[in-house]
Every structure is written in C-alpha cells, then in structure tokens.
Amino acid sequence: MNLSRDRNKRMSSRPVDSSLNADLSSGFTFVYSAVFLMSLNGLFAKVIPLDAASITALRSFIAVVGLGLFGLIRNRRYRLPSMAHLVGVYGLGVLLGIHWVTFFHSMQVSTVAVGMLSLFSFPILTILVEPLFSRERLAGGDIVAGILVLAGLSVMVSQDLADLHGPILSGVFWGVGSAFLFATRNLVQKYFFQDVTSDTLLFHQGIAIAVMLLPFLGVRQTAILPLSGIVNLLLLGILCTAGAHTFYAASLKRLPAKSVALIGCLQPVLATLFAWLVIQETPQLNVLFGGAIILSVAAYESAGKRSRPLLRR
Known part of the structure; x- marks a missing residue:
C-alpha cells in the first residue's frame, strides 16, 4: 500500500518537475538572447549621428511598427484587459523611455564602457528592492552575488574613474540614474503585469x-540622416528593441528578477568585446579581470536556479 502511494506521488510530481524545467530552459534562452542583442546598444549610440532623445523616439516607433506587422502575420491582438492595465503599462513605458534616454546620453557624454558599466548598478538595486515585492527574505547568497557583481564592475572601470571630473563623472551620474529607472520598471512589470504577454507590453x-x-x-538631423544611419536605426529598433525587450520581458515571467538582472551583467562584457572587434578598442587587463568576475556570477546564477527550484520540491 505504501509502495503504491509512493509510486503515485512520484508519478504526480513528474509533470510539475517537467514544467519547471521547461520554464527555466525557455527563461534562460530568452534572457541570453536579450543580453546579446542589448549589448549592441553601445555601438549604435556611437554610430548613429542623432541625440539620445531622437534615437529613443525613432527606435520606439520602429519597434512598434515591427511588432504591429508581427501581430498581423501571427493574428495577435495587443489588447490590454482593463483601464488599470492601460494606465500602468503606459506608465511603465514612460519609465522605460526615460531609462533609454539617460542610458544613451550617458554613453554619448562619456564612453560606451562608462555608460554600460554604470548602468549595471541596477542588479544591486534589484536585489535589494525585490523582497518588497516578493515578500521573501533577502538571502545572504543574493547579497554576496550582488557585491561580487559590483566588485567586478568597479574593477572594470577602476582606471577610468580615477578622474572624477568631466565626462566620466557625468556618464556615471546618468548611467546610475538610468539603472534606478530600469530596476523599478522591471520589478513593477514582473509583479503586477504577469497576465500581459511580453510583446503586448512592449508594443504599448x-x-x-x-x-x-x-x-x-530632431527633425532636421533625421531628415539628412545617411543611409547607414537609417539601416542602423532599423537594426536598433527591430532587433535590439522589439526583439531584445520582448525576450527580456518573457524571461522575467519565468525567472526571478534578481537572476535576470545578474545574468544581464554579461552585457558590459559583451559590449567590451564588440567594441574591441568593431572599433578596435583593446580591453585593458582590469576590464578582463572584472569581466571574469561578472561571468562567474552569471554562470552561478544560471546553474543554481536550474537546480534549486526542484530541490525545494
């Protein structure tokens, strides 16, 4: 009798375990795809000859058009279920827009490295603030992971931040402000709009x-934009905006926000690599060492979150 009960218990747990594994697998696929595409933002900020507000407005318009065409092809309707959803999602859009403007401005007034790295104070903010939403106790391991990420980022910019005057300080100021907006938007979206699909969220x-x-x-600057600038805007709007942020929103539905944030710290590492390959910026030893720390934390988060939910069951 006991053997039969145990067998039934094991059989009933399998679909749950399988579902959890499927969610985790798709979540990691989405977040790594988003990270790869988002890491290209720094290059676009430098090569598109427009101000940050114009770039953000145009990339958003292109993303909306792209998602609209995708919706027509797939017969999807981007409807929000209530007026409360409408107000909330459009409010999140305002936060996301200001985040993009401040992020691009940070890279334009300083460097891609400073803008990208200062933005990635947002995992620390996410880790500290998420317990207010999830009502879970802040884990010691999460604090250690956040500190390690901060240490890695500090090592990567240690030589650049020796001079606290001029463009470096300005870049860090705008980058950290952008990080605060990004962390706030992600947490609110995750905990209050789980019932809205990822592409619908980004469309609105x-x-x-x-x-x-x-x-x-900037109408005049946009009107005289060269063909290369138009192509770069299309790539930024379709791939690095519509695609990347839809993937990112999808990952937040399947993984804890802190895990998505910490894995997202691969972005400055990839951005440094792309800058080296595309515009021949050779990374310094401190950048490589700091990047190795960040890679280790991201790998730990990936491996740990795959096993821990099943162990708890």
Whole structure:
C-alpha cells in the first residue's frame, strides 16, 4: 500500500518537475538572447549621428511598427484587459523611455564602457528592492552575488574613474540614474503585469515612448540622416528593441528578477568585446579581470536556479 502511494506521488510530481524545467530552459534562452542583442546598444549610440532623445523616439516607433506587422502575420491582438492595465503599462513605458534616454546620453557624454558599466548598478538595486515585492527574505547568497557583481564592475572601470571630473563623472551620474529607472520598471512589470504577454507590453510601452518623445525629435538631423544611419536605426529598433525587450520581458515571467538582472551583467562584457572587434578598442587587463568576475556570477546564477527550484520540491 505504501509502495503504491509512493509510486503515485512520484508519478504526480513528474509533470510539475517537467514544467519547471521547461520554464527555466525557455527563461534562460530568452534572457541570453536579450543580453546579446542589448549589448549592441553601445555601438549604435556611437554610430548613429542623432541625440539620445531622437534615437529613443525613432527606435520606439520602429519597434512598434515591427511588432504591429508581427501581430498581423501571427493574428495577435495587443489588447490590454482593463483601464488599470492601460494606465500602468503606459506608465511603465514612460519609465522605460526615460531609462533609454539617460542610458544613451550617458554613453554619448562619456564612453560606451562608462555608460554600460554604470548602468549595471541596477542588479544591486534589484536585489535589494525585490523582497518588497516578493515578500521573501533577502538571502545572504543574493547579497554576496550582488557585491561580487559590483566588485567586478568597479574593477572594470577602476582606471577610468580615477578622474572624477568631466565626462566620466557625468556618464556615471546618468548611467546610475538610468539603472534606478530600469530596476523599478522591471520589478513593477514582473509583479503586477504577469497576465500581459511580453510583446503586448512592449508594443504599448513603445507607443508611450514614441508619443512622449515626439516633441523632442530632431527633425532636421533625421531628415539628412545617411543611409547607414537609417539601416542602423532599423537594426536598433527591430532587433535590439522589439526583439531584445520582448525576450527580456518573457524571461522575467519565468525567472526571478534578481537572476535576470545578474545574468544581464554579461552585457558590459559583451559590449567590451564588440567594441574591441568593431572599433578596435583593446580591453585593458582590469576590464578582463572584472569581466571574469561578472561571468562567474552569471554562470552561478544560471546553474543554481536550474537546480534549486526542484530541490525545494
């Protein structure tokens, strides 16, 4: 009798375990795809000859058009279920738009490295603030992981931040402000809008950003944009905006926000690599060492989150 009960218990747990593994697997696929595409943002910020507000407005418009065409092809309707959802999602769009403007401005007034690395104070903010949403106790391991990420980022910019005057200080200021906005948007979206699909979220947020920034669009500069600039804007809008942020939102539905944030710290590492390959910026030893720390934390988060949910069951 006991053997039969145990067998039934094991059989009933298998679909749950399988479902958890499927969610984790797809979650990691989404987050790593998003990280790869987002890491290209720094290059676009430098090669597109427009101000940060114009770039953000145009990338949002292109993303909305791209998602709209995708919706027509797949017969998807980007409807929000209530007026409360409408207000909330469009409010998140405002946060996302200001985050993009401050992020691009940070890289334009300083360097890609400073903008990218200062932005990645957001995992620390996510780790510290998420317990207010999840009502879970802040784990010691999460604090250690956050400190390690901060240490890695500090090592990567240690030589650049020796001079606290001029463009470096300005870049860090705008980058950390952007990080705060990004962490806030991610947590609110994860805990209050789980019932809205990822592409629907980005579609409506993209509309909010495009409308908000339309008065700040540099019309003259946009009108004389060369063909290369137009191509780069299309790539930025379709791949690094519509694609990347849809993947990112999908990963937040399947993984803890702190895990997504910490794995996202691969972005500055990849951005440094792309800068080296594309514009021949040779990374310094401190950048490589700090990047190795970040890679270790991201790998730990990936491996740990695959096993821990099943162990708890």
